[in-house]
Amino acid sequence: MTEASSHIEFIIGEEKRLADIVGKAEVEPLLRSALKLGITRAALLDEDDLPLAVLGELPESGAPVRKQLNILVEGEPKGALLLEATEDLPGFEAIARLLQDALQLTVTNNLKRMLTTEVHTTIVQESYEQLVNTNRRLMESERRYRDLARDLELKVEERTAELKAAYSRLLQQEKLAAVGQLAAGMAHEINTPLGFIGSNLHSFTKYQARMAEMLELYQRLLDEGGVLEQIAWQARQRRQQLKLDFVLTDSGLLLEQCREGVERIATIVAQLKGFAHLDGMEQQSMDLVHELKQLLAGRAPQFPPNTRLITDLQPLPPVVCRVPLMVQAFANILDNALKSRAEGLELRVSSAVAGERLLISISDNGCGIPADQLPRIFEPFFTTRPVGSGTGMGLTVAREAVIGAGGALEVTSREGEGTVVTVCLPLTLDP
C-alpha cells in the first residue's frame, strides 16, 4: 500500500452488522404494534440469533406458532424477525409479512443513510486531511523560510562583523601609515625650525659672551676711576673690536627667528593634538552658517587685495560634531582659498540642504592644484606652497574633522583656474 492510502481511515460500504444499522429504540415501536395486533411475543434477532429487541411474554403453557422471517442487509440475510402467536390468531401470516416489510424498509433506509454519511465523512475527512497537509506544508515552508532568513541574518551579521574587523584593521593600518607619514613629516617639519633655532642660539651664545665682556669692561673702567673722556674712548674702542653694533642687531633678528620657529612648532603641535585626540572631544550642536559667517568676518584682514566675496548661505539645521575641530576644518579650507591668489580673489561660500545631506562649498579662482598632486592633498604635511608658508596639515585636519562627523570632503581643482572644496555632512534632525 502506498503512502497516499494510509491517511484514509473511513472505508465506504464496509461490512456491517445488523446492530450497527438499527437500534432497539427504533425497532420496539414496530414490535409493539405487533403485540397490539395479537402477537404474543415479537423479537428481532441478529446474525447470531441473539435478540436485539424483544417484546411480550410467552404463556406458561400452550405451544405457540412461530414465524421467523429474514431481514436482509445488502441482499444478505443478516438477522430475523421472530414472531410467536397462538394458533388461532387470525391473519398471522399477513401481520408477519407486514412487519417484515416495515423492518426491512427501516434497515435499508438506515443503511442508505449510513452509506451517505460515510461518503460525506470520508470527503470531509479527506478535505480535512488535505487541509492539515496543506497547512503542514505551509508551516514547513514557512519554517524553511524563517530558518533561511535567520541564517541569512546570521550570515550577514558574520559578514558584517568580518567586514568591520577587516575595515578596522585597514583603518588601523591606514592610521599607522598616516602616523608614520605624520611622524616623518613632523620630524622634517619640526627639524627645520629646530635647526635654525639651534644655530641661532649658538650664535646668540657667542654674542651674549661679547655683550658680557663689554659690560665687564664698563664696570672695571668705572671702578678704577679716571677721566670720563678716557673711559668713553676706551669703551668705544672695545665696542668696535667686539662688533657689538652688529651683534645687537643680529641678536634681535636671531631671537625673532627663534620665536617664529617656536611658533611654527607650536602650531604643528596644536594641529597634531587635534589630529590625535579626535575621540576625546565632546560632541556638540553647531550652527554651521553662523560659524562660517564669523570665520569670514575674522579672516577679512587676510583677504588679498580686491577680493570679491560671494556668499549664498542658506540656513542649515544644527550639525552635531566636535565643534572646535569643525571650525578648524573650515578655517583651514578658507585659509587655503585666501592663499590661492595674490589679488583679485573671487571667493564663493555657499550652504544648502540637498536631500539627506548638508552641502557647504568654498571655491576660489586661485592657482588651483596640479592634477598630479591632487591625489596627495590629504597626506599630512603635503603642501603645494613653498616651504615655510604652510604646514601641509590644513586639508588633512579638515578631512579628519569632516569624516569624524560622518561626512565627506571633496576637492575638485584645475591648475590656474581655481579650486572647489565641498563639505558634505549628514542631516541630523534632532540635535
Place this chain on the structure above:
Amino acid sequence: MIEFDEQQKRLVLKLVYYGPALSGKTTNLLCLHDRLQQEGRGELMMLDTTEDRTIYFDLLPFFYVAPSGLKIKLKVYTVPGQVRHDATRKAVLQRADGVVFIADSQLIQQGVNAESFANLEQNLSMVGLAIEQLPLVVQFNKQDLPGVVPEAELRETWGPTGLPVFMASALQGWGVLETFQAAVEGLFDTVDQKLGLREHYQVSRDDFVAQLVQAETKL
C-alpha cells in the same frame, strides 16, 4: 483490498464501475440487475440521486457459496461520473479489487473519456492502488447511437493496452453481461493468485463465473 475473514470463511470483493458522467454506469448495473438471476444477487441499492445523476454511488451485491463453504460476496459499485464529485469517486474507489471502465462510444465524448481515464489513474494511485495489478475491463457503451467511433478504430486504439475491451449498449442490454463476466474472471484470477481459491477452497473458476453471471432464463 480483498476483505477476507478466514474464520468466518467469508470473502468480500469490490468491483467499481468507473467512467465519465452519463456514460451509462448506472444503466449497466440496472441491466445486470434485470438480466441476472435473483438467486445469486441482492437488490440494487441506489443512493440519493439528483435528476438520475449519481451523486453518491449505486451498489449491487452478488453472492457465491463454494462447495467448501466459503462465502464470497461481490459488491459492484458505480461512482458518480460528474467531475465535481471527484472526492466521492475517490472514496468509492478505495480498496477496489477490480475496475470496469464505462466509456461513451460517441465521437464527441472521446475527450471526456480520456479525461476520465486519466482521473481514474490518478485516483487509483491516490488511494494506493496500482493500476497494473488491478483487473481492469473497458466497455464502450451506447453503441446503439449514431455518430459513434467505429469499433475497429476503438480496438486499434485500445488493443495495445492489452485490456479486455467490449462494445455494448446498456440501454438495449447487450454487451453488459460480457463486460461483467470478463471483470468477474479477472477478479477471480487475481484473488486466486493471492489466496489460492482453487487450491485451498475448492472454488472452480468456471463455477464461480457461471454462478455470478447466470442469466435469467426469460420466458
